[in-house]
Amino acid sequence: MTANLLDFDLDGLAAFCDQLGEKRFRATQLFRWIHQRGESNFDQMTDLAKSLREKLKVHAHVAGLSVLSRHDSADGTIKWLFNVGDGNAVEAVFIPEDDRGTLCISSQAGCAVGCRFCSTGHQGFSRNLSTGEIVAQLWFAEHFLRRHLNTPDRVISNVVMMGMGEPLQNYSALVPALKTMLDDHGYGLSRRRVTVSTSGVVPMMQRLSQDCPVALAVSLHAPNDPLRDNLVPLNRKYPIAELLDACNQYLEFAPRDFITFEYCMLDGVNDTPEHAQQLVKLVRQHATGKGVWCKFNLIPFNPFPASGLLRSPAPQVQAFAKILLDAGIVTTVRKTRGDDIDAACGQLAGDVRDRTRVNERIAQQRTIVLKPVTDLTANNKEA
Numbered sequence: 230m231t232a233n234l235l236d237f238d239l240d241g242l243a244a245f246c247d248q249l250g251e252k253r254f255r256a257t258q259l260f261r262w263i264h265q266r267g268e269s270n271f272d273q274m275t276d277l278a279k280s281l282r283e284k285l286k287v288h289a290h291v292a293g294l295s296v297l298s299r300h301d302s303a304d305g306t307i308k309w310l311f312n313v314g315d316g317n318a319v320e321a322v323f324i325p326e327d328d329r330g331t332l333c334i335s336s337q338a339g340c341a342v343g344c345r346f347c348s349t350g351h352q353g354f355s356r357n358l359s360t361g362e363i364v365a366q367l368w369f370a371e372h373f374l375r376r377h378l379n380t381p382d383r384v385i386s387n388v389v390m391m392g393m394g395e396p397l398q399n400y401s402a403l404v405p406a407l408k409t410m411l412d413d414h415g416y417g418l419s420r421r422r423v424t425v426s427t428s429g430v431v432p433m434m435q436r437l438s439q440d441c442p443v444a445l446a447v448s449l450h451a452p453n454d455p456l457r458d459n460l461v462p463l464n465r466k467y468p469i470a471e472l473l474d475a476c477n478q479y480l481e482f483a484p485r486d487f488i489t490f491e492y493c494m495l496d497g498v499n500d501t502p503e504h505a506q507q508l509v510k511l512v513r514q515h516a517t518g519k520g521v522w523c524k525f526n527l528i529p530f531n532p533f534p535a536s537g538l539l540r541s542p543a544p545q546v547q548a549f550a551k552i553l554l555d556a557g558i559v560t561t562v563r564k565t566r567g568d569d570i571d572a573a574c575g576q577l578a579g580d581v582r583d584r585t586r587v588n589e590r591i592a593q594q595r596t597i598v599l600k601p602v603t604d605l606t607a608n609n610k611e612a
């Protein structure tokens with residue numbers, strides 16, 4: 230079996246090239262061809278020695294994911310459903326804004342955490358994605374978008390690991406994927422613009438702070454343990470106090486000086502003034518003494534029948550936000566994007582739950598072959 234080069238970060242590719250008797254600078258050239266130019270055909274990599282190209286044809290390949298479907302929202306959001314084999318599919322969503330292009334990608338087919346308000350959680354867990362399958366979502370989307378928008382410049386400026394799956398439960402595949410996103414010879418994204426979202430896998434948060442500290446978002450969703458035990462079952466293993474201590478430790482290494490807490494607003498469940506006051510108390514108890522250490526992102530819930538939950542009415546969300554804001558806590562209410570294509574948060578499993586539909590699409594699918602695009606020149610690293 231030949232190696233899929235999307236599975237390697239630059240160090241991994243250098244080790245692979247070393248096995249082929251090639252120097253590290255060849256790995257760098259190869260890495261740039263693949264990630265910056267979107268090239269998968271070794272014959273097109275014209276500045277590589279012919280002998281290396283011949284070796285690569287024997288020992289390696291560059292395999293992306295095949296697209297089962299694409300949905301374009303009226304607001305510019307694009308959602309892709311990718312086939313990952315054995316009747317499994319994962320989704321990635323591109324969200325364009327005036328000053329950025331964000332890609333939300335998946336780390337697992339399904340998810341084992343089983344949050345009550347999340348349609349992916351209700352689907353159950355199928356398997357971890359490989360590094361190559363995580364990176365392939367970005368690889369495909371970036372080069373598709375450049376062709377689609379007819380631009381040689383980078384389109385995706387931010388990546389959020391907020392699609393299907395708990396990224397920190399797929400740690401060994403996640404870290405090389407993050408390193409590829411950050412690498413100047415890969416996508417050159419700033420650490421501040423790559424966000425891992427976790428439901429609170431405390432030991433892995435500590436490891437991530439050492440191995441690849443990118444921005445961190447934590448799915449909090451409740452201000453006390455009994456409620457969080459119910460909404461985010463992982464809380465029974467890593468309760469809130471332990472989670473917030475881990476957040477504070479992460480901050481010592483994080484590229485941003487705050488953690489984002491995601492809070493899905495569920496009508497009558499976690500959205501009362503008392504819940505907001507409990508959150509204020511929690512934030513104060515865990516303050517570092519260095520000013521703002523967290524921000525809240527209140528997320529309108531996207532109801533789906535199996536959840537038995539409802540979206541909080543807008544005035545309730547505003548009243549909740551006001552209590553946090555009055556206490557000096559930076560709070561935003563997430564705009565819903567891509568509602569018309571079920572691309573909003575928590576809806577990513579919408580197409581995937583029904584395996585029959587996935588299998589029908591697999592039967593109908595066409596593989597999309599990427600063409601090379603102009604070399605990447607823009608560097609979007611921000612201060």
Ligand code: SF4
Nearest residue numbers: 340343344347350394
């Ligand atoms: S919210 Fe995240 S961690 Fe929870 S079930 Fe959904 S994908 Fe898994």
